[in-house]
Amino acid sequence: MRRYSTLVYVLLLLAFFSSAPWSVQGSSQCKQINSGEIRPHSVTITEFGAVGDGVTLNTKAFQNAIFYLNSFADKGGAKLFVPAGRWLTGSFDLISHLTLWLDKDAVILGSTNSGDWPVVDPLPSYGRGRELPGGRHRSLIYGQNLTDVVITGDNGTIDGQGSIWWNWFRSKTLDYTRPHLVELMNSTGVVISNLTFLNSPFWTIHPVYCSHVIIQNVTILAPLDSPNTDGIDPDSSEDICIENCYISTGDDLIAIKSGWDEYGVFFGRPSRNITIHKLTGHNLFGSGIAIGSEMSGGVSEVHAENIYFFNSSTAIIIKTAPGRGGYVRNIYISDVTLSSVDTAIRFNSNFSEHPDDHYNRSALPIIERITVKDVRGDNIKVAGLLEGIEGDSFLSVCILNVTLKVTSESPWNCSYVQGYSDSVSPKLCKALEERPPDVSDCYKYNLSNYFWNSRIRKRNSWLHSW
Template identity: 60%
Template sequence: MKRLAILILLLVLVDADNNSIRNGAEGYCNYKRSLNPRPHSVTITEFGAVGDGKTLNTVAFQNAVFYLRSFADKGGAQLYVPKGKWLTGSFNLISHLTLFLEKDAIIVGSQDSSQWPIVEPLPSYGQGQDLPGQRHRSLINGYNLTDVVITGDNGTIDGQGLIWWEWLNSQTLNYSRPHILELVSSIDIVVSNLTFLNSPAWSIHPVYCSKVEIQNIIIHASFDSPFTNGIVPDSCSNLCIKDSSIEVGHDAIAIKSGWDNYGITFSTPSTDIHIRKVHLQTPLGSALAFGSEMSGGISLVYVEHLYIGNSLTGINFKTAPGRGGFIKNIVISSLEMENVHNAFWFTGNSSRHPDEQYDPDALPVIQQITLKNVVGTNIFTAGFFSGIENDPFTGICLSNITLSITSDLPFSWSCSNVSGYSELVFPSPCSDLTSNSSLFCFSLEDFSTLSEA
């Protein structure tokens, strides 16, 4: 009986391990995290904040967070933001903190640029996104944090980005624009049940982070706002984006990992990323983009159940000579597209560089990308696939894709320096994408093999 009990226990452990592998293969969004209430809570008004939309509350937010440091080793604490419009400049978070916005609570970013301090560029970029040199710190920041929850009862964080967009368009910026939320080198992060409006640049930017869950989020910026990305996972691992809606001026979701030699040297890939059940819209950008800053590498990304509407480009892979790095082992499945100009766009000529220090011989590797189970209506062109001469994109696999094309062009697909496989695709893709067998394709089952390795 004892031997039988041991055998049963071993079988249970093996089954649990297999379930872990399967869950890893299916994506980080299947990880169930329990959010325990914080044993301590304070309200921002206790620190002199006034929610009239006019009083500047930067010091109140800073003082509240500083006070809550004393509870970090006592189960953490919550900073509660009640109904009102809470004008503030930039402030930092701490570990073991919950920032909670009540319904009808609005944190409003100051339009005074001095309230957004100047900081050094990220080491994997070497400069700001807009200009060489330094950048403005984001509205809400975290550095080297553990266990942070930013949530609410659908409260709002408004970056008031219009003035920043005007400064960018008029070329009067002195430093690169800030984001609404940026978390750096942090772990165990949850962002949920909030609306992000009018970011000066990107709305949510986790960089060098792991174990990040972003869910039930609404992001909106006017469609003519310049380079306002929605969510930008950057050199992150074990990250989930789900059950959200994003409408912005540039890329709705953009997966990145550093820029040219800076990203190559920093060498931190974006990996084990899961995106599920998200509505995306961007008339001047890409709904889901990989790169173009991808020099640290991007791999093991599983995307499923996206709705992409009224967008310039549906799925975009972009890189260039000088990037180095890789984008590989990607599965994108179960997409619905409507009113999209370019369904798929792969380019090796996204050639903006941070400076002249890049190595033009640092060639990126783009391989094993699977796109399957896609239905598109009112699509202008099906696909543009343009790799790099002497550095082709390989293992590009298309399966079960039906696109209703509206253009009068003589061809719906354009291909060069690319190879792959296709089946059940309409309209029929170019011959470059039928040159391999299905053995070259990366599938969801392959995630398990790599998890075991």
């Protein structure tokens, strides 16, 4: 009966994901048609000696199971089933054409021994570890150069046990940058769904140099005072769908990135074609949706809608600085509800931490064509802090249909920004008071016009099985 119910659940999941190439339908919900079949080969982690007592280290069991399943990559792929239990492990690699499936009461626990998280090279678009010069600890679940990878289950849990890392960070005793909970590099056809992620040592889910990624129906939690525990950070990646997620962490809930200063400019891989739909969450530090501050490779074609943030610091922010270079353009955020948020909209142009002293101080970012519309909020301290860069104004900023109940006597503060507004309360600052000659100009870069261009539509469908 158990195997039958699991089969039915998987078939329902397959029916839910619509088709590749992906499309944006209706209110920008990303769907994917999956014409693959259920993974024909499946093993359970206990078959490789794993013990789910929360004490036994199972790194070798995960590594050996995945090594064994690699022989089925060209035979329809395989599934690694993690049953109920607490499965302590260090970092392990995924493979192509793999489903990692966690049962309802399964918990993968990250080891609290830093030696179980190997040190790897820094990302080329960063030039060094994000926190410290040199390398960085590899994520708990890791993969690179993969195709068709699924991390899912019946709402099982992946717990990074990050408190020891946070303590090392606060005491400044780290030798290398902290690890993420999940990081996939140079990979395509990735699905992460129906799981809970807890207590990441650093950023939680980090697709970097990836394409065609769905992150759907996930919960991400970390204490509100945990340092830099971002929820989802698409980084120099394209064609990303983030949908139906709840995130409560110690930093940005979603942060879109594309490399750091001269390293990001040289690497030159932007983040683009990103949909965020039905996102709920809160934090005490950081932001709900952030772009940057590492955005030197460029960020464009981002569409976020149906957003709810509460008891939070900042709702929407673009973070950059002189020396970043790059660009942020064609950003469209709509249908946002806020409750008890310190700052609703912010452009921070002085986020000036740099990887080293070799960045080009004349590399000014281009920020243009940013629309925020249909926003309502109660108990908001400041409506907007919109600060561009002197000699490098942020252009074509559209603020439309925004109604905020603000407690500050100075609800808006604007400098070095140009653009338009319509139906904004409280009254917007003078630089953005003008109504656009044609309001449709503020809608032209709605992602539905950009998201799946002819090049994407002509690609062969990528297949993945469960």
